[in-house]
Amino acid sequence: MTGSLDDPSTPFLALERGRVEANARRLRAHLERLGVSLRQHVKTAKSVEVAGIVEPGGAITVSTLAEAEAFADAGYRDILYAVGIAPHKLPRVRALRERGVDLTVLLDSVEQAAVAGVPAFIEVDCDGHRGGVHPDDPALVDIAAALEASGGQVRGVLVHAGESYFADGDEQLRAAAQHERDVAVRAAEVLRAAGFATPVVSVGSTPTAHFATDLRGVTEVRAGNFVFFDLVMAGIGVCSHADLALSVVVTVIGHQPGKGWILTDGGWMATSRDRGTSRQRVDQGYGLVADLDGVLFDDLVMADTSQEHGMLAIRPGSAARLPELPVGARVRVLPIHACATAGQHDAYHVVEPGSRIVEAVWPRVRGW
Amino acid sequence: MTGSLDDPSTPFLALERGRVEANARRLRAHLERLGVSLRQHVKTAKSVEVAGIVEPGGAITVSTLAEAEAFADAGYRDILYAVGIAPHKLPRVRALRERGVDLTVLLDSVEQAAVAGVPAFIEVDCDGHRGGVHPDDPALVDIAAALEASGGQVRGVLVHAGESYFADGDEQLRAAAQHERDVAVRAAEVLRAAGFATPVVSVGSTPTAHFATDLRGVTEVRAGNFVFFDLVMAGIGVCSHADLALSVVVTVIGHQPGKGWILTDGGWMATSRDRGTSRQRVDQGYGLVADLDGVLFDDLVMADTSQEHGMLAIRPGSAARLPELPVGARVRVLPIHACATAGQHDAYHVVEPGSRIVEAVWPRVRGW
Numbered sequence: 001m002t003g004s005l006d007d008p009s010t011p012f013l014a015l016e017r018g019r020v021e022a023n024a025r026r027l028r029a030h031l032e033r034l035g036v037s038l039r040q041h042v043k044t045a046k047s048v049e050v051a052g053i054v055e056p057g058g059a060i061t062v063s064t065l066a067e068a069e070a071f072a073d074a075g076y077r078d079i080l081y082a083v084g085i086a087p088h089k090l091p092r093v094r095a096l097r098e099r100g101v102d103l104t105v106l107l108d109s110v111e112q113a114a115v116a117g118v119p120a121f122i123e124v125d126c127d128g129h130r131g132g133v134h135p136d137d138p139a140l141v142d143i144a145a146a147l148e149a150s151g152g153q154v155r156g157v158l159v160h161a162g163e164s165y166f167a168d169g170d171e172q173l174r175a176a177a178q179h180e181r182d183v184a185v186r187a188a189e190v191l192r193a194a195g196f197a198t199p200v201v202s203v204g205s206t207p208t209a210h211f212a213t214d215l216r217g218v219t220e221v222r223a224g225n226f227v228f229f230d231l232v233m234a235g236i237g238v239c240s241h242a243d244l245a246l247s248v249v250v251t252v253i254g255h256q257p258g259k260g261w262i263l264t265d266g267g268w269m270a271t272s273r274d275r276g277t278s279r280q281r282v283d284q285g286y287g288l289v290a291d292l293d294g295v296l297f298d299d300l301v302m303a304d305t306s307q308e309h310g311m312l313a314i315r316p317g318s319a320a321r322l323p324e325l326p327v328g329a330r331v332r333v334l335p336i337h338a339c340a341t342a343g344q345h346d347a348y349h350v351v352e353p354g355s356r357i358v359e360a361v362w363p364r365v366r367g368w
Numbered sequence: 369m370t371g372s373l374d375d376p377s378t379p380f381l382a383l384e385r386g387r388v389e390a391n392a393r394r395l396r397a398h399l400e401r402l403g404v405s406l407r408q409h410v411k412t413a414k415s416v417e418v419a420g421i422v423e424p425g426g427a428i429t430v431s432t433l434a435e436a437e438a439f440a441d442a443g444y445r446d447i448l449y450a451v452g453i454a455p456h457k458l459p460r461v462r463a464l465r466e467r468g469v470d471l472t473v474l475l476d477s478v479e480q481a482a483v484a485g486v487p488a489f490i491e492v493d494c495d496g497h498r499g500g501v502h503p504d505d506p507a508l509v510d511i512a513a514a515l516e517a518s519g520g521q522v523r524g525v526l527v528h529a530g531e532s533y534f535a536d537g538d539e540q541l542r543a544a545a546q547h548e549r550d551v552a553v554r555a556a557e558v559l560r561a562a563g564f565a566t567p568v569v570s571v572g573s574t575p576t577a578h579f580a581t582d583l584r585g586v587t588e589v590r591a592g593n594f595v596f597f598d599l600v601m602a603g604i605g606v607c608s609h610a611d612l613a614l615s616v617v618v619t620v621i622g623h624q625p626g627k628g629w630i631l632t633d634g635g636w637m638a639t640s641r642d643r644g645t646s647r648q649r650v651d652q653g654y655g656l657v658a659d660l661d662g663v664l665f666d667d668l669v670m671a672d673t674s675q676e677h678g679m680l681a682i683r684p685g686s687a688a689r690l691p692e693l694p695v696g697a698r699v700r701v702l703p704i705h706a707c708a709t710a711g712q713h714d715a716y717h718v719v720e721p722g723s724r725i726v727e728a729v730w731p732r733v734r735g736w
Contacts, residue, residue: 009457009736011434043675063676064635065377083676084621086633087696089377095570110621111695130677131622131631162674251451252592254476263499265454269711273641296380304528307411307707308431308451309498327479328455339675343637343712346735367714368377368638 001321005292005356008349010251011270013341014332015348015362017053017252019245020227025053027209027226034215036145038199039080039202041224042067042249044339046365047348048074050227061222065092070146070365078122080202082158082222084131087115095116104155108132110139110247121145121158121202122191126183129162135142135187141194153357156200156219159184164207166279185217207238209225210299228338231288235280241288241296247327249292250310252325261303262312266333268305272340278308286310286342287333292353294332297323302333371662374698375718378619381709383716383730384698385421387613390596395577395594400583402583405563407448407570409592410435412707414733415716416442429590432458436734440469447471448489448570450526450590452499455483457533462486469608472523479509481514488515489526490571491558495544497530503555509562522559522638524568524587529554532575534647545576547577548655551584563697575606603648607665609656612727614710615700617660617717618678620693629671629691632678634701639673640708654678655701655709662700662720665691672699705735 005014016154020196031038040054048071051060059078060066068079077100085105086283096103097118107113108123108131115254122143125132133139144154161180167173171225189199203215204222206229215221242361250266274349275282284318289312299318304311310333314320326332337342342348342364350360373382374531378696399406400636408422411431416439419428427446430436436447436458445468449461452679464471465486473511476499477492490511493500501507509594512522528546535541547569570581583589585694597607597613636654636658645652654670658678667686672679678701682688693699703709720727 009460010454011736069567083633084631086378086621092377109695112621125624128624129629130674130679131624251454251456252453253480256493256496256499259496263452265451268642268708273643273708274636275641275643302627306498311498327477340636340641368379 001203002361004358005092005249005349005351007358010330011266013345013348014247014249015350017246017350017359018353019314020053021241022049022091023226023229023243023245027207027223029186031221033163034212036215036218039218039220039222040227040336041082041222042071044224044342045227046342047358047362051364054227058300059220061224064368065089066367067365068096068101068103071097071102073095075100080106082106083121084108085112085120087112087121090115091118093288106158107147109144110142110146113143113152113280114150116147117151117273119155120154121200122187124157124159124183125158126161126180127163130160130314132159135183135190140187140190144191144194144196148196153197154196155189156198157184157191158202159187160222161203161205161208164205165232165236167207170211170237173207173211173237174213177212178214179206181215181218188217206233207236210238228336228342230335230341231284231323232276232337235277235282235284241334244334246338247290247294247334248287248341249330251334252329252331254325254327259324260313262322264310264312264331265308266310269307270335270344271302271305271335272337272344274337274340276337277317284336287336290332292330292332292356370729372726373375373617373717373719378698379616381695381713381716382615382617383718383719384613385727386721387611388418388421388547390431391594391597391607391611391613393582395565395591399410399589402580404583405586405588407590408595409450409590410439412592413595413712415730416728422595427588429483430547432736435463435733436469436471440464440467440471445469448475450472452476453480453484453488454490457686458483460659466734470558474526474566475511475515478510478514480566481511481520482518485513485519487523487548489524489568490515490522490555492525492527492551492555494527494529495531498528500527503551503558506556508558510583512559512562512564513703516564520566525552525555525732527555527561528590529573532573533604535575538579538605540667541575541579541605542581545580546582546663546727548573548576549580549586550581556585560672563575569683575604577616578606589686590628593706596703596705596710597736598703600644600648600705600710603645603650603652609702612702613660613704615658615702616679616709617698620695620697620699622695628690630690632680632699633676635676636673637675638712639670639678639701639703640705640712642705642708644705652704655704656698658702660698660724
């Protein structure tokens with residue numbers, strides 16, 4: 001017990017632990033039914049404590065070597081660094097491996113494979129959203145051969161359905177999940193036929209992880225955002241607003257009645273500039289607004305922002321009335337994109353849902 | 369001398385000191401001609417070393433109390449906290465004042481003024497972009513009276529032409545600067561007529577600071593972004609690309625020839641999600657790309673991004689060819705919005721323009 005959400009200087013992050021627990025239970029139960037294991041992606045929370053809610057000491061995915069090092073220090077031993085490896089980062093990778101951490105890297109070119117010298121996943125592309133080779137591109141086998149020649153090993157194939165973040169409705173999400181699975185299994189088959197054992201078949205994104213119905217041939221699923229969820233995920237139908245575990249606590253610092261604005265001390269430095277719902281059916285601006293106990297105000301949106309100012313307003317077209325929030329009142333802003341919002345802060349103030357009692361302050365891993 | 373831009377793990381910030389010096393000289397010379405002093409806003413760089421290039425120990429504006437505390441520790445004594453004061457922050461303000469720092473706050477309501485008890489600026493609105501009262505609103509004098517009744521003092525009026533960031537061309541910029549000046553002087557006249565001395569008349573934004581031609585009645589100008597400049601400022605005509613002092617050094621980690629992409633390890637976590645040029649005549653995506661010596665590639669833009677990936681591509685419609693940049697090559701991404709990009713990092717790697725030699729690593733102030 002370290003005080004209340006009424007105490008710290010704003011803005012700061014509030015984290016509802018019970019919602020993380022429920023979100024983790026839901027995904028674990030779904031993946032158990034499908035017979036695959038979870039390799040959680042810690043890039044969203046960057047917190048050893050949050051990862052421990054999902055599966056303490058379990059297999060993880062990281063987005064930076066700083067995360068790998070921090071989680072290795074905390075006892076994690078099965079770590080996949082899932083950003084294509086830059087050769088200058090290999091000494092840090094080897095240093096962790098020499099400490100007994102099974103840190104694997106990701107690559108999608110012969111250039112990278114020829115210098116890797118460590119166990120690696122080959123990135124396979126399923127929807128043209130980022131890196132990766134096509135499963136039937138002859139380069140796939142060339143990369144595997146170069147990797148083993150460098151002293152490395154083909155640990156597995158990795159596919160990420162980036163397109164799923166733009167899906168609309170359950171049918172599109174199920175199709176994205178099926179396609180991600182099919183491409184991964186096909187790539188593993190190609191590699192095995194060429195003589196590479198390829199023990200791991202890794203797929204995942206938070207949307208496809210929740211909508212997959214058939215993961216035969218897949219051995220593990222990666223997902224990260226599910227620990228917190230956010231308004232983008234709610235907009236594509238992966239969660240409800242009641243599942244969102246993260247919010248930014250801000251203070252009212254003024255009013256512009258002529259513009260219908262309530263001004264707060266939470267600007268984009270506190271929420272990020274992410275506008276991920278701008279292409280969805282309902283644009284949530286820079287976030288929805290709840291009271292300090294987590295109850296949403298009717299149609300109150302963070303409509304605009306500058307570095308340290310947030311402008312709250314009623315959604316255009318709504319008949320809702322601007323709530324009476326005097327200078328000094330605290331409210332919570334629910335994030336558009338939890339990975340980006342959390343990235344603006346150094347720590348979480350941990351509460352239980354509906355409570356203002358801060359039970360702990362958990363640090364985040366920073367930098368690269 | 370602490371190595372070269374070829375050494376640190378990417379992504380990281382490179383800062384060209386000579387450009388900061390030139391940018392500072394240009395603005396100081398302009399304001400000297402107009403007979404007003406500069407109160408630099410340290411929110412962009414959040415660096416004692418960068419502020420020292422502009423005017424060591426001089427008057428500053430801050431966007432957070434964390435900045436105020438760090439600059440007080442570094443010997444700065446005239447500090448304006450230019451975000452409307454939340455009452456719970458007053459004890460930190462008073463603690464700094466008791467250390468001998470002339471820390472002033474900003475407010476625009478009787479509610480705030482009645483509890484302030486410290487010297488304050490009254491925020492006056494000139495273009496409806498944020499907070500502030502209109503100069504002819506009777507509330508202006510009520511706020512001043514409440515402030516003095518609380519034991520505070522009307523140190524001055526503050527106007528910020530937020531609209532100037534959306535200006536297009538010199539004429540609009542000059543008009544915004546003139547309007548900002550006129551509103552500030554009018555507000556000071558109203559307060560003085562009501563018996564409040566109002567010694568300081570403070571205006572400013574980076575665009576209006578550079579385009580003001582008449583600042584009679586104004587005593588100080590605030591500007592922050594000018595130390596680094598960025599592609600938004602270049603787009604509205606306040607600087608040229610050659611003035612940009614900040615860039616993010618990233619490494620090529622892959623290619624998608626079918627999509628015309630070069631992939632890097634610098635995603636939005638390194639550049640921010642700011643898309644400030646999306647409404648300008650030339651959309652620069654997430655940034656323009658230069659080689660490690662700072663020479664821009666022809667029409668190469670950071671076109672898309674995920675958390676730790678940047679996708680570089682030739683600007684649509686351009687006849688330029690994608691440069692040959694192998695895996696491992698380092699390039700620099702020039703920021704869309706320097707305040708936001710710098711905010712994603714903890715330090716600057718300082719070089720001279722055109723040089724790769726890192727002469728120093730300067731820390732940034734973080735948090736609130």
